[in-house]
Amino acid sequence: MADLHFELVTPDRLVMSDDVHMVVVPGTEGQSGIMAGHAPYMTTLRNGDIAVYRSATGQPETIAVTGGFAEVSERGLTVLAESAGETA
Structure with missing residues (x-):
């Protein structure tokens, strides 16, 4: 399967912009695993x-x-966060 283009942006900076396999985001209604080909969401x-x-x-x-x-x-997954910490 093709890679997912992922961008994580805060008001201060672009934290990450890369092609990845999958991203799990902490949504208010639960965690969501996003891969390439995911329906608009x-x-x-x-x-x-x-x-x-x-x-x-x-x-x-x-x-x-x-x-x-x-x-x-x-275009992929874009996360617009109020703030983002360091990667681990």
């Missing part, structure tokens, strides 16, 4: 960790986020 975020999987078998990188929105479109 939008959710508000709760404070928590985004998990970025660069490959199907790799361990995720986690990035703490507070508030914001996540949108899936034909």
Whole structure:
């Protein structure tokens, strides 16, 4: 399957822009796993960790986020967060 283009943006900076295997976002109604080909989707975020999987078998990188929105479109997944911490 093709990679998912993922961008994480805060008011201060572009935190990440990369092609990845999957991203799990902490939505207000639960966690959502997003992969390439996902249907258009939008959710508000709760404070928590985004998990970025660069490959199907790799361990995720986690990035703490507070508030914001996540949108899936034909361009990929864009997360607009109020703030984002360091990757782990």
